[in-house]
Amino acid sequence: MKKQLPALAAFALVAACASRPPVPDDAAGDAFVIERDLAGAHVARGEFKSITGVHRTFTAKLTGTWDGETFTLVEDFVYDDGEKDQKTWKLERIAPGEYAGTREDVVGTARGYQDGRAFRLEYDVVLPSENGNGRKVRFRDVLVKDRGGRVL
Structure with missing residues (x-):
């Protein structure tokens, strides 16, 4: 059975940002645990x-799976313009509330932080450019579990 996530806030700020994205104020409820949620x-x-x-x-x-050591998340994207893409995350817990991860297009190691009802994931990707060199950009995703158990 598929679970609906009404809004997965994968807001990627394509630039070097001075601060982490804020956690929404209405995020009361249980802690967000990626391996479970x-x-x-x-x-x-x-x-x-x-x-x-x-x-x-x-x-x-x-599609997320946890084998006791690594959380694997396969993402099958369909963009509104029709483009399709697939990415696969491999995240390992390296300390309480802290994760290190890889994905096929990530430069180096992604860092994840469990922060109460939020999970933050920070990583760099080289996006293609018209001149063929590509442009390295920083992504900062914030996922928040709301009162109803939905992940935003």
Whole structure:
């Protein structure tokens, strides 16, 4: 059975930001634990926004599994313009509330932080550019579990 995630806030700030994105005020409820709350099949809506004006919306089918050491999250994206993509996260808990991870397009190691009802994931990706060199950008995703148990 697929779980609906009404809004997966995958707001990617495509720039070097001075501070972490804020946790929404209405995020009361249980702590967000990725191994539990993203396990199984989910459907999400999200968007990428950048300071350069890029704005893309998408639907993602997410499949999460936990083997006791590594949380694997397969993301099947369908962008509203019809483009499709698949990415696979491998996240390992390296300390209480702290994760290190990889994905096929991530430069170096992603860092994840469990922060009460929020999970923050920070990583760099080289995006293709017209000149062929690509542009390294920093992504900062914030996922928040609300009072109803939904992940925003």
